[in-house]
Amino acid sequence: MEPVKTIEEPAAPPALPIQQEPDAKLSDVALAKSILLVEDNHINQRLIVRLLKGLGFTIIDVAANGKEGVDMVKAGPSVYGLILMDTSMPVMSGVEATKMIREMGLDVPIMALTAHAMMVDQESFLTQGFDDCLSKPVRKTKLQEALVKWLDRALPRQNPARACTSFLSSTKPTKPPTESITSLYRRSASRISTQASFAHSQARPLGSPHSIGPTLPRVLGPLLASIQLSGIIYPEYANLSYTTTYDTPPSIPTMSAPSGPIAALAPLATPLPPSPNGSPFTDAQWAILMALMDAVVPRIVRTSAATPGSLDYVVSDAEYAFLSTQAGASAHATDAETLDAYLAERPSDSAEFQDLLMRQLVFYVTDEQVNGLKFVLAALRRAVIDGLYPDAGHVGRAGALGGAEGLANALLVADTRALFPAVTGYSATPTGYEPGPAFDYKFLQFKAGGEPATLEFDVVIVGSGVGGGVSAKNLAEAGFSVLVVDKAYYHPPDRLPMTEAAGYTHLFENGGFDVTYDSSLTFIAGSNWGGGGSINWSASLQPQSYVRHEWSQDRKLPLFETTEFQDALDRVCYRMGVSTEHVEHSHGNQVLLEGARKLGYEAKAVPQNTGGHKHACGRCGMGCGAAEKQGPNVCWLPDAARAGAQFMEGYNVERVLFETRGGNKTAVGVKGVWTKDGVEREVVVKAQRVIVSAGSLKSPVLLMNSGLKNKHIGRNLYMHPANMVSAFFPEDVRPWEGAILTTVCTSFENLDGHGHGAKMEATCMIPTLSLSQLNWTSGPDWKLLAAKYRHMNTYASFARDRDTGRVLANPPRVEYTPSAFDRRHTLIGLLEMIKILLVGGAAEIHPHLPGAPPFIVDPSAERSPADPTFAAWLRKVEAVGNAPPGVACGSAHQMGSCRMSATEGMGVVDPEGRVWETRGLYVADASVFPSASGVNPMVTNLAISDVISRRMAAGLKKERGERL
Ligand SMILES: Cc1cc2nc3c(=O)[nH]c(=O)nc-3n(C[C@H](O)[C@H](O)[C@H](O)COP(=O)(O)OP(=O)(O)OC[C@H]3O[C@@H](n4cnc5c(N)ncnc54)[C@H](O)[C@@H]3O)c2cc1C
Known part of the structure; x- marks a missing residue:
């Protein structure tokens, strides 16, 4: 990495664009900025506002004197892109007001409007904090030129502290050979x-x-x-x-x-x-x-x-x-x-x-x-x-x-x-860290060798995550020989939670984060022994009745309104010790709960799958060191092992193997490469049943790479797109301590009457997940925000998406652009969450929407969404919006890419979880959801996979003539 070599340089650089003459047209970006006009004379006010509107500006605030102007700037320090300031006014002059604005450290361009047209007067204004000077009466061409100069060309102010990096101060480079x-x-x-x-x-x-x-x-x-x-x-x-x-x-x-x-x-x-x-x-x-x-x-x-x-x-x-x-x-x-x-x-x-x-x-x-x-x-x-x-x-x-x-x-x-x-004061190690008990997994091992190793089981399950885990338990307990495989590896509790650098590498898909093809959404998914279930945030919600009704009635899948499905939901929750009983809300969750209730919104505690224990380490998004979170690695897979299941980590399944039996395309096993400690071995696993539980991002890829042609494979991908907001509180929050996600506001979850809307929840406060998403205006802004991280909480508003994307295998990529319909819902949730934060005691509110300024709460003002300053700011946030490419949504929930359907032409798997065009091949994971679950998907996934695997066990027994 050391820069030591010499290289050839290109031809001499021409002048930088910033040094060229502007064309006098204002860009859309300039026109989107807010202008503050500080002017006491009503006629001048009207004239200048008309000129500005004529040039295309739409957000123009007017103050009647310097004091009013300063107050408006204080209320939103980064709201204004430019200030037009009359120099002589009653109450407070423009010169005094400009001085006060500069004393706040603000760099916003300020133009003096003055009747003093002499050059010497104009120069004196430039030494008093103004950037430019316009003579009254203001002429359109002069105004336009000045606005282009200050809004479009972004000329750095002549501040000696910054002159060292200014384009203007740098001499035109001469090129050495x-x-x-x-x-x-x-x-x-x-x-x-x-x-x-x-x-x-x-x-x-x-x-x-x-x-x-x-x-x-x-x-x-x-x-x-x-x-x-x-x-x-x-x-x-x-x-x-x-x-x-x-x-x-x-x-x-x-x-x-x-x-x-x-x-x-x-x-x-x-x-x-x-x-x-x-x-x-x-x-x-x-x-x-x-x-x-x-x-x-x-x-x-x-x-x-x-x-x-x-x-x-x-x-x-x-x-x-x-x-x-x-x-x-x-x-x-x-x-x-x-x-x-x-x-x-x-x-x-x-x-x-x-x-x-x-x-x-x-x-x-x-x-x-x-x-x-x-x-x-x-x-x-x-x-x-x-x-x-x-x-x-x-x-x-x-x-x-x-x-x-x-x-x-x-x-x-x-x-x-x-x-x-x-x-x-952040520490990656939870307070009072003590590793929990490790389950003694015995993973299959192989020697290096040219020939593929061949194994034979009743059932092979690809993916050790949520769907794979519960399926393994059920099938092993039903007496079948089961092999669970995962391309990723097991990490015992005494290595958890990992640091972020290690955790993203060892516990997540693609080193932590991935992005959709058009960059409009960043997504994250688990990949380790236990999949997403071992790094998730314990929220254990059951799907709402209206979603189950939609799946049952509209999509003709009656299972979802049966007691069989409800029993499955209850059974999986019971096994994981899901309850709200031991929940102790963190500061951030308490704010959501109390703030929502103050506003009359519906908010409730979210049950946790922590085995009936209080679990508040705050870091188990990087793996649960206490082994209390009942992820697959702690709960389902040990159950499966006790019933005789076997395991293979480090095994990347490349394809499902098929034979034609009785004229039907029948799955007979899988093929892939096992890798451990530098040793690689091709391994073939033969099985009577293959269950693909590789998650919504990888299950469709495996099916496509195995030669299946159903056009629905990979389509209908739901993501629960999310937008976020952070708030700083006066009190010492230490947000990384305490249970992660224990509250939800549900008042806005059904905005269209068809079950589409947004939920608001607290998020994990590991810095890379929360702080790194914070909106910011500049490096220094960031630095100061980071320094007070111990006062911050972050929240997500995620939509139950109506519109979908898709997963492709070749080239491998994910296409998903949050639709305007779904983005509107996340935005509504975000705006409501912001109101909750206001009444919940926040001192600063920072929506993670690039271009939206933070709101600094005036401690002397009433904490009410009706407060005019707050309401005006919120309207601005709404106007900034959440459209790509300026704003990217996030996703931790992927669903539906191998959806279950009542008929062959409508989806990838049948109501039993069988892949439509085949025999012996099943999918059991979140990819089979008929549409978005609308709740954090783990429990829904467990229940569906529970039903699929139990029915499969019954079918296999029947096929073998065994007693059910
Ligand atoms: C940060 C985060 C927080 C979350 N929090 C919650 C929460 O609090 N509550 C909730 O309900 N949900 C939560 N979720 C979502 C939930 O964890 C997932 O929906 C769930 O894990 C998906 O389960 P799955 O069975 O579809 O696949 P996964 O659990 O993702 O498992 C898939 C497994 O398949 C393996 N695999 C993939 N391809 C191959 C291959 N070719 N060969 C071998 N193995 C392969 C992967 O390595 C992975 O381990 C969260 C998710 C994330 C990422």
């Missing part, structure tokens, strides 16, 4: 810094909606979010007025810090697999990538400690002190040494970071995506180093976007190194 990687890195870093923040703040559209213009901010968002966790910020936002420090007494019981000596125990480390051997990137591409990381999140140093010529982000000693104080104000660590290190940390200094990044890109990103990313890097190199924006319409399709998202995902795991925990 060759350049070292180090100097390429330096030049890239300095340019990318400005380019990135420019792109993010402007989201300048270039060509198609998928062009790099909108892509860059979206890509940089998660990147920065992740890097932010390692503790680096920009300085200029340090004194934003919404940088709240908290000292208010708690209103809701807080999670207590561990008392007494901190437990010496921690989970054993699970090493990562060997690093990739080689890199798909050239040194120059890697240098660009590192420059991108560092430029966006630079090392910050004070002037007195700065090294001349370095790329450090230099701020004055006074600014540095202020920044450090702000970062420390709501943090865990307050000593100067830690905060200095926090400010100085940058991603490329960490070999671990670079290694994780490379792993993600090599192991989990497809070649198509890597190529896309390389293309983006090349485009960035042209755009940034050569100073041109690419005509990027051809860049942005799936390859580039997917690659970039892969990169983002890579960075999501590269977090929580030294300084984030030090600054926030």
Whole structure:
């Protein structure tokens, strides 16, 4: 990774676009911004508003004097894209108001409107915090020119603290014939810094909606979010007025810090697999990538400690002190040494970071995506180093976007190194950690060999997750020889919960996260011994009656309204000890419950599958160290083992094997490759019944790769698309402590009368899942937000989706774009969740919708959704909306891609779970749902798989002439 080689450089870069003359047309992005006009004269007000409307602006607020203007800015510090400020007004002059706005640390462009037309007067305004000056009466062409200049071209203000990265301050680069990687890195870093923040703040559209213009901010968002966790910020936002420090007494019981000596125990480390051997990137591409990381999140140093010529982000000693104080104000660590290190940390200094990044890109990103990313890097190199924006319409399709998202995902795991925990107090080890009992699994082992090993069982189950686990128990207990296989591996409780870097690698599909083909949704699914059931959040809800009615009546599957199905639901819940009895709500869950009830909404406790125990480690999204969560690895698979089932981990099933028997295509087993400790062996498992339980993302792929042609395979994919919101509270929340998801608000779950709507729930507060999704305006904003992570809770609004996507096998990809219908529901849920947070005591509310500003609660105002300031802000959030490509939804629930149907032409499996075009082949997992469950799907899945496997056992016994 060390930048040592020299490389050939391209021809001399032309001038940067920002230095070119603007065309006088305002872009859509500029026109979407809010303008604040501060003007006391009514006639002037009307005239200027008319001019602005004529230019295409729609969001124009008017204040009648400087004081009113300042108050409006205070209420929403990042709401306004530009302020037009009359200089002389009663109550408070424009000069005084501008001074106060600048004292808040705000960088918003402010234009003086003045009748003092002399040049000397205008210059004096520029020294008093104004950016530009317009003479009255204001003329349309002058106004338009100024707006283009400040809204579309994003000229950096002439602030000495930022001059070091300003395009304007950089001299036009002269090109050496060759350049070292180090100097390429330096030049890239300095340019990318400005380019990135420019792109993010402007989201300048270039060509198609998928062009790099909108892509860059979206890509940089998660990147920065992740890097932010390692503790680096920009300085200029340090004194934003919404940088709240908290000292208010708690209103809701807080999670207590561990008392007494901190437990010496921690989970054993699970090493990562060997690093990739080689890199798909050239040194120059890697240098660009590192420059991108560092430029966006630079090392910050004070002037007195700065090294001349370095790329450090230099701020004055006074600014540095202020920044450090702000970062420390709501943090865990307050000593100067830690905060200095926090400010100085940058991603490329960490070999671990670079290694994780490379792993993600090599192991989990497809070649198509890597190529896309390389293309983006090349485009960035042209755009940034050569100073041109690419005509990027051809860049942005799936390859580039997917690659970039892969990169983002890579960075999501590269977090929580030294300084984030030090600054926030976060620990990956649960309080009072003590590993629970491990089940003594005996996995089949093989020697290396040329010939495939062949095994024979009554039933082979592909996938050890939720559907596979319960099926294994039932069939083994019914007396059949059962083999459960999974491509992933078992990890005992003393290795759990894993750190995020290890956990995403060992416990999840695709190294943690994946993204749909058009990048409009990021999804996550478990892959380990126990599948999603061993990393999920314990929420154990049964499906609502209206969903069961739809499946039974509309889809002609009567099972779902029978006592047989209800018995199955109750049976699986009973076995897992599902109950609300031992639930102790965390701070975040308590806020949801109480806030919803204050508003008259329906909210309730969510039952947990924790074996009748209180379980509140907060981290078992990375595996349950206490072995209390009754996931398949703790509950169903040990039951199956006790009944004689056998197990194979590390076995990737490549295809189902068929023979034609009696003219029917009949499944006779599976074929795949077993891998463990560097030994590989092809293994064939022969079986009378094959159950595919590989999950909604992989079951259809396995069926397609096995040669099945039913057009429904992979279609009808439901995702429960989610949007999120975070809130900061005055009290010390320590959100990583306490049970994860124990409450739900259900008032908005049936918005269309057909069972489609949204549910609101608390989410897991592992930093990469929550903090990294937070909306942000800049690096410094992020840094300060990260420093007060211990005050934050995050919530999701997820829709029971009506509209679907699909899974493809060749090329392997997931296509799903949340429809406007479904997005509307998640948005409604999100807006209602925000109201719950307001009445629930939040100090700041941050919707995870890029472009939506945070709401800073005025402690003296009434906490009511009817409060005019809050209501106006909420309307703005609604207007920002959740449409892709600007906003990506998330999903942890995938369903329906091998749906059950009453007739052959309508789905993939019949009401018994049999694959329509075959004999002996079944699917038992969430992929058989007839449509979205509308509740967290584990219990529904268990019950369906319970019925499928019990019926299969009965059928097999009958076939063999055995007694039922
Ligand atoms: C972060 C997270 C939190 C969640 N929280 C909740 C919750 O609180 N409550 C709830 O109800 N639901 C929750 N869910 C959803 C729930 O866990 C899943 O819906 C459920 O696990 C899906 O079960 P499944 O049987 O379809 O497949 P999975 O449980 O996903 O199991 C599939 C298994 O198949 C294996 N596999 C795949 N392909 C192959 C192959 N070719 N060869 C061999 N093995 C293969 C995989 O490695 C995996 O282990 C959560 C999910 C996530 C990701």
